Structure formats: C-alpha cells, structure tokens
Amino acid sequence: xxxxxxxxxxxxxxxxxxxxxxxxxxxxxxxxxxxxxxxxxxxxxxxxxxxxxxxxxxxxxxxxxxxxxxxxxxxxxxxxxxxxxxxxxxxxxxxxxxxxxxxxxxxxxxxxxxxxxxxxxxxxxxxxxxxxxxxxxxxxxxxxxxxxxxxxxxxxxxxxxxxxxxxxxxxxxxxxxxxxxxxxxxxxxxxxxxxxxxxxxxxxxxxxxxxxxxxxxxxxxxxxxxxxxxxxxxxxxxxxxxxxxxxxxxxxxxxxxxxxxxxxxxxxxxxxxxxxxxxxxxxxxxxxxxxxxxxxxxxxxxxxxxxxxxxxxxxxxxxxxxxxxxxxxxxxxxxxxxxxxxxxxxxxxxxxxxxxxxxxxxxxxxxxxxxxxxxxxxxxxxxxxxxxxxxxxxxxxxxxxxxxxxxxxxxxxxxxxxxxxxxxxxxxxxxxxxxxxxxxxxxxxxxxxxxxxxxxxxxxxxxxxxxxxxxxxxxxxxxxxxxxxxxxxxxxxxxxxxxxxxxxxxxxxxxxxxxxxxxxxxxxxxxxxxxxxxxxxxxxxxxxxxxxxxxxxxx
Amino acid sequence: xxxxxxxxxxxxxxxxxxxxxxxxxxxxxxxxxxxxxxxxxxxxxxxxxxxxxxxxxxxxxxxxxxxxxxxxxxxxxxxxxxxxxxxxxxxxxxxxxxxxx
Numbered sequence: 001x002x003x004x005x006x007x008x009x010x011x012x013x014x015x016x017x018x019x020x021x022x023x024x025x026x027x028x029x030x031x032x033x034x035x036x037x038x039x040x041x042x043x044x045x046x047x048x049x050x051x052x053x054x055x056x057x058x059x060x061x062x063x064x065x066x067x068x069x070x071x072x073x074x075x076x077x078x079x080x081x082x083x084x085x086x087x088x089x090x091x092x093x094x095x096x097x098x099x100x101x102x103x104x105x106x107x108x109x110x111x112x113x114x115x116x117x118x119x120x121x122x123x124x125x126x127x128x129x130x131x132x133x134x135x136x137x138x139x140x141x142x143x144x145x146x147x148x149x150x151x152x153x154x155x156x157x158x159x160x161x162x163x164x165x166x167x168x169x170x171x172x173x174x175x176x177x178x179x180x181x182x183x184x185x186x187x188x189x190x191x192x193x194x195x196x197x198x199x200x201x202x203x204x205x206x207x208x209x210x211x212x213x214x215x216x217x218x219x220x221x222x223x224x225x226x227x228x229x230x231x232x233x234x235x236x237x238x239x240x241x242x243x244x245x246x247x248x249x250x251x252x253x254x255x256x257x258x259x260x261x262x263x264x265x266x267x268x269x270x271x272x273x274x275x276x277x278x279x280x281x282x283x284x285x286x287x288x289x290x291x292x293x294x295x296x297x298x299x300x301x302x303x304x305x306x307x308x309x310x311x312x313x314x315x316x317x318x319x320x321x322x323x324x325x326x327x328x329x330x331x332x333x334x335x336x337x338x339x340x341x342x343x344x345x346x347x348x349x350x351x352x353x354x355x356x357x358x359x360x361x362x363x364x365x366x367x368x369x370x371x372x373x374x375x376x377x378x379x380x381x382x383x384x385x386x387x388x389x390x391x392x393x394x395x396x397x398x399x400x401x402x403x404x405x406x407x408x409x410x411x412x413x414x415x416x417x418x419x420x421x422x423x424x425x426x427x428x429x430x431x432x433x434x435x436x437x438x439x440x441x442x443x444x445x446x447x448x449x450x451x452x453x454x455x456x457x458x459x460x461x462x463x464x465x466x467x468x469x470x471x472x473x474x475x476x477x478x479x480x481x482x483x484x485x486x487x488x489x490x491x492x493x494x495x496x497x498x499x500x501x502x503x504x505x506x507x508x509x510x511x512x513x514x515x516x517x518x519x520x521x522x523x524x525x526x527x528x529x530x531x532x533x534x535x536x537x538x539x540x541x542x543x544x545x546x547x548x549x550x551x552x553x554x555x
Numbered sequence: 556x557x558x559x560x561x562x563x564x565x566x567x568x569x570x571x572x573x574x575x576x577x578x579x580x581x582x583x584x585x586x587x588x589x590x591x592x593x594x595x596x597x598x599x600x601x602x603x604x605x606x607x608x609x610x611x612x613x614x615x616x617x618x619x620x621x622x623x624x625x626x627x628x629x630x631x632x633x634x635x636x637x638x639x640x641x642x643x644x645x646x647x648x649x650x651x652x653x654x655x656x
Contacts, residue, residue, distance in 0.1 A: 121581040121585045254615065263596070294641070304633045544648075
C-alpha cells in the first residue's frame with residue numbers, strides 16, 4: 001500500500017497551493033470562495049479515500065477489480081445504479097429547466113426514467129447470466145471474439161468519451177460558481193481523484209463512492225422538497241398558484257411549452273433515452289457486481305424507485321425555486337432580472353433560501369461529489385473495455401494472466417484520467433450540451449442493438465453485428481454533427497442551415513443499425529456464420545437458467 | 556457446466572414453459588411501457604393543449620397527474636415483473652437446474 005500513500009501525499013501536496021491561491025484569482029463568473037462548501041467537500045473526499053484504502057486491500061483479482069467479485073447485494077447495487085444515473089446534470093439541469101419553463105422539465109425526466117423497465121424486462125438477467133465483466137462478454141458469447149470485442153469496445157469508448165467530456169466541462173463550470181475555484185482546478189481535482197478511486201479501489205471503491213453520494217444527494221433533495229412543501233402547509237395548490245402568479249410565463253408553466261415542438265424530434269429523443277439507458281457501458285457493468293440474476297433484477301427495481309422519486313423531488317424543487325428564489329432579490333440580478341449564475345443555479349439558491357449558508361455548502365459539495373462519482377464509473381467502464389476486451393481478448397487472445405490484465409486496466413485508467421483533464425480544458429468554452437444526448441444516441445444505436453440481438457436472435461452473425469453496429473455508430477455521429485446543436489450552435493453556421501433538422505437522430509440511426517444487422521446477418525453464408533447460429537441454443541439455455549454463469553467469487 | 560448438455564434441458568417441459576411464459580410476459584410489459592411513454596410523448600407533440608386543461612378551479616392541470624402516472628407506472632411495472640419472477644420463474648429455474656444434475 002506504499003504506492004497508495006505516495007499518491008495520496010502527492011495529491012494533497014498538489015491541491016494545497018491551489019486552495020491557497022484560490023482567493024487571489026478572479027474570473028468572470030467566479031463567485032467568492034465558499035469555504036463551508038469546500039470543507040464539506042474535503043470531508044467527502046477524506047471519507048471516500050478511506051473507503052478506497054479499504055477497497056484496495058480487498059481488490060487482488062481481476063474479478064474483484066472489474067465487478068467487486070460479485071459481492072455487492074441487490075439493494076446496494078440498486079442505490080449505486082441510481083447514483084450512476086443521478087448526475088449533477090439531472091439534479092441541477094432538470095430543476096433549472098423546471099424553474100425556467102415549468103412542466104417541460106417533467107417531460108425530460110420522464111424520458112430518462114422509462115429506460116429502466118426495458119432494462120429489467122429484456123437485459124438485466126440475461127446480462128448477469130451470460131457475462132462476466134463487460135457487456136462485450138455477452139455480445140461476443142457465441143460470435144467471433146475479435147470482431148465483436150473491437151466493436152463493443154469502440155461503442156463503449158466513444159460513449160464514455162462524450163459522456164466524460166460533458167461531465168468534466170460541467171464540473172469546471174459548476175465549481176467556478178459553487179466553490180469560487182478556477183475552472184482548470186476543478187477539472188484537475190476531478191481527474192486526479194477519479195484516477196485514485198478507480199486504480200486503487202476498482203469496482204468496490206467506485207460502488208461505495210456511488211452509494212454514499214446517492215444517499216447524500218437523495219437526503220439533500222428530500223430535505224429541500226420537504227422544506228418547500230412545509231412552506232406551503234403541504235398544499236400543492238398553494239405552491240402551484242404562487243408559482244403561476246410570480247413566474248413571467250404565468251399559466252403556461254403548467255402545460256407543455258417549447259421543449260417539444262416536433263413529434264418526430266420528441267420520439268427520436270425518447271428512443272435515445274430509453275434504449276440508450278440499456279446500452280450505457282458503465283450502467284451495464286453494474287449488473288456483474290451482484291451474485292446472480294435475482295439480485296440483478298432486485299437492483300433495477302430499487303434503482304427505478306429511487307430515480308423516479310428523485311425526479312419527482314426535482315420537480316418540486318424547481319417549483320419551489322420559482323416561488324422562493326424568483327421572488328427574493330438576494331438571488332436575482334437587479335440589472336437583468338435573471339437568476340444569478342444562470343438557471344442551473346435554481347436548486348443551489350433554493351438550498352440557501354430554505355437551509356441557510358451551511359446547507360448551501362452541503363448541496364454544493366454534494367453536486368461536486370456527484371460529478372466525481374459519475375466520472376469514476378465512466379472511467380472504470382472505459383478502462384475495462386481497453387484491458388478486458390481489447391488487451392486480454394483481442395491482442396492476447398485470452399492468453400494473459402490476471403495481474404497483467406489488471407495492470408493494463410490501471411494504466412488505461414490513468415491515461416483516461418489524463419485525457420479527460422486535457423479534453424475538459426480544451427472544451428472549456430465549447431457548447432457541450434449535445435454530448436450527453438450524443439452518448440445516449442450512440443449507446444442506443446450501436447451497443448443496444450448488438451446486445452439485444454445477440455441475446456434474442458438466433459440469426460445474428462459476427463459479420464452482421466459488426467457491419468450493422470458500425471453503421472449505427474457512424475450514422476449517429478454524422479447525423480449529430482449535421483444537426484442544429486452542432487452545425488449551428490457549435491460550428492457556427494447560420495441558423496436554419498443544418499442539413500439534419502432534428503435534435504436527436506436515434507429514430508433514424510437505430511433503424512439503420514437494426515436493418516443493417518438483420519440484412520448483413522441474413523446475407524452471411526460464411527463458415528463463421530454457421531458457428532454463430534449453431535451456438536445460439538447453448539447460449540440461450542444458459543441465458544434462461546443461469547447454469548454455468550459466473551458466480552460470486554470467494555473473498 | 557451442468558452434467559447434462561443443453562439439449563436435454565431444452566427437452567425439459569419445465570424449461571419450455573419458463574422460456575415461453577417469461578418471454579411473453581417480458582415483451583408484453585415492454586410494449587406496455589413503450590405505449591404509455593410514446594403515448595405521453597405523442598400527446599405532447601400533437602395535443603399539448605390537452606395536458607394544459609385545468610382540473611376544476613385549480614391551477615393544476617391534467618398534465619400533472621398524467622406525468623406522475625408515467626413515472627409511477629415505470630416503477631409499478633418493474634415491481635410486477637420482479638414479483639412474478641420471484642414467485643414463478645425462480646422456482647421453475649431451480650427445478651430445471653436440479654433436474655439437469
């Protein structure tokens with residue numbers, strides 16, 4: 001454990017001068033340094049580093065590193081999945097959206113939730129029965145290892161990259177406002193802590209960081225919603241009618257507004273959210289941390305309940321902010337009549353309004369912790385794709401000892417962490433709002449179709465999966481580049497010139513992927529295709545019964 | 556792997572029952588989920604005014620209970636599946652695994 005201590009000391013030494021200098025540097029939108037928030041965040045970091053130290057002592061084998069040895073309970077895993085999913089973007093972004101346009105915020109959160117039933121009914125149990133560490137284990141169960149692993153690793157890494165950039169940029173911007181620290185500092189702190197959690201503690205540490213953060217976030221959000229309801233004597237009517245009176249859009253906040261104007265656009269976004277959830281590598285990986293299919297099922301049930309509850313809270317928090325923040329001159333810029341720090345700050349200001357400065361510090365620290373936990377999960381998923389799929393299976397053809405594979409995984413984590421820091425800094429002034437949508441779209445158009453058909457369709461062949469999956473991936477990326485969010489808002493072409501008119505291409509790219517996989521599988525008469533189809537029955541029996549599935553490893 | 560090959564398990568009537576009932580139930584619930592959600596989205600896309608109809612003299616609109624229904628339905632559907640799986644599918648699976656030894 002000497003290496004760990006060395007890392008810890010290095011990290012703290014690196015952080016100390018940054019913190020000391022923080023007050024001296026003044027940025028444009030930066031706020032005064034918030035010491036209560038920073039000290040609570042340091043408390044969170046110390047606690048999670050202790051957990052990482054404990055987890056590092058248990059993480060000796062590859063199974064423990066990738067999947068915590070299958071020793072997480074269904075209930076714990078459910079909280080961790082909810083933690084993976086409740087990002088700072090969904091907490092601050094959705095409550096901010098409710099603050100700005102009321103009902104529209106609810107539409108967005110509903111879309112994020114509905115993927116979970118689909119995961120339960122179609123994916124969770126087969127995944128646990130067939131796989132070991134990554135979803136590529138499942139997709140390549142009876143298919144050609146090399147091709148399928150490359151495809152799955154590509155799908156995972158591209159999804160993780162876009163998701164990661166969005167989180168890093170979000171972290172930097174948030175920390176400027178919340179803690180009064182510089183953008184680059186936030187990005188560097190997030191990157192370094194993420195590397196420490198994942199390389200030393202593996203999945204066990206990542207899971208517990210996720211659980212602690214989920215409990216803190218749910219407690220904080222529950223308290224805020226409770227305080228808002230208490231303010232109105234638990235009368236929803238009183239809360240909504242006050243909101244309608246004070247909001248500049250008045251009654252319009254109680255019905256759908258401008259968020260969804262085009263039905264095709266709405267369906268396309270909906271499909272990306274539903275099926276993207278079932279294709280996110282860091283979420284799929286969570287199903288390998290439990291002992292069996294029954295626990296996998298239970299964990300989605302717990303996660304769906306917590307995520308649904310959380311979205312109801314954000315809706316109340318958003319309306320609470322309309323009534324308590326919009327009316328309070330302390331939170332409103334007198335010159336522009338806009339909320340200080342932008343709409344993402346609605347929940348943060350509300351925390352101040354209902355719980356004072358100390359609670360504001362708590363919520364700020366939780367928001368930062370949230371980003372940290374989500375990027376750790378992403379880094380672990382990306383590193384697993386590199387070490388388990390690309391290095392161990394594609395390059396070494398499975399002839400590799402566990403320690404070497406784990407070493408590659410840790411090196412990959414460090415590289416991903418450094419890359420994330422660099423990308424976070426490069427993309428500081430770019431509009432990255434489209435990136436989470438793109439990550440979901442790629443997951444829905446490449447990872448999900450290949451995974452689903454490999455489980456349920458006898459006719460799937462290696463060639464069909466490879467070509468169809470690549471078509472889905474590339475069409476999703478191309479259509480997003482040609483969509484208004486990138487073509488007009490990021491590249492800067494004139495408004496209305498985007499060749500692809502819809503915000504999210506999932507409806508089209510998913511169709512291309514499924515049709516491509518079906519067509520090229522049907523046309524495939526190779527010897528490999530016969531092996532692929534003949535392997536289906538044995539796979540399906542294991543998928544249904546769990547006979548032969550990887551069990552929980554002994555600690 | 557179990558002592559018996561997968562061919563023997565495939566011939567087990569209990570296995571056939573498990574596969575038939577579970578896939579039918581899983582796909583049925585998936586379709587219900589998609590119908591509820593896409594119905595909600597289409598309502599927003601084509602009839603947004605419907606969701607803005609006030610409930611009685613309240614400022615609250617029909618959109619609120621409908622949105623809440625979609626959220627709660629996701630949780631309830633997962634609950635229904637888990638309940639059925641715990642009571643029926645798990646015991647069938649255990650029996651199949653026992654018989655394959």
